[in-house]
Amino acid sequence: MVDTPIGPGSTGMNLNHIKVCARCNLRYDWRKSPSSMKMTYCSSLCEKADLGFTLEALLRYERAAAEPEAEATPAV
Numbered sequence: 001m002v003d004t005p006i007g008p009g010s011t012g013m014n015l016n017h018i019k020v021c022a023r024c025n026l027r028y029d030w031r032k033s034p035s036s037m038k039m040t041y042c043s044s045l046c047e048k049a050d051l052g053f054t055l056e057a058l059l060r061y062e063r064a065a066a067e068p069e070a071e072a073t074p075a076v
């Protein structure tokens with residue numbers, strides 16, 4: 001008799017949403033992670049500690065840099 005461990009009701013938790021933080025090895029529900037890399041880090045603190053910056057800050061920086069007041073005067 002084959003007992004399949006995978007199936008509705010076989011486990012109380014939905015492990016599909018459980019990730020292990022790359023920084024602190026904490027198991028967490030990635031949907032609840034405040035990190036912008038929520039699939040990788042349990043929190044923005046771990047993200048920042050591991051990367052040295054947060055993606056959020058980086059994106060904000062790039063967005064600011066992407067608006068250089070395009071007044072490139074033609075050199076001719």
Ligand SMILES: [Zn+2]
Pocket residue numbers: 021022023024025026041042043046
């Ligand atoms: Zn963590």
